[in-house]
Amino acid sequence: MSTVPRRFVILLVPQHVVDRSGAAVEDSAVRSAVVEYTGRNGASGYPRYAGHGIVADVDPTTRTVEALLVDGSELDYGLTALVSEYVAG
Template sequence: MRTVPRRFVILLVPQHVVDRFGAAVEDSAVRSAVVEYTGEQGASGYPRYLGHGIVADVDPVTRTVEALLVDGSELDYGLTALVSDYVPS
């Protein structure tokens, strides 16, 4: 069985940001949150992470956000949820 990462950083980034002019994705995020593994599987079948008002099911292999709630609601149109390259220890 593969080890599930304990935490990720989820970034909410506007979809219209096409060219960041060399800036990091983190600089374009309108919100970010460190989310911790809950020990549960989400409805999507992927591990569930929770923190700072965000509940996310994340595929730990591809680091894709498969399901997401922000403050109890679905993500607003025009925003994309990404997993940051930075993963705190």
């Protein structure tokens, strides 16, 4: 039985950012949020995470965002949601 990670960082990155000139993905994000596992699965069937206005269903194996709401709305065109590991600090 696999364990579900307690939290992730969701990064919203413009799709047009192809060459970041060596910058980290985090530096290219227009918004980021630490989301925590809610203890439930979303409509997609994957674990649901929420925090700071973002609700996301994340596949914990592939770290893929399967469903996403930002401030109650779907993600704007031109943005991609990426998952980053949460690092306390």
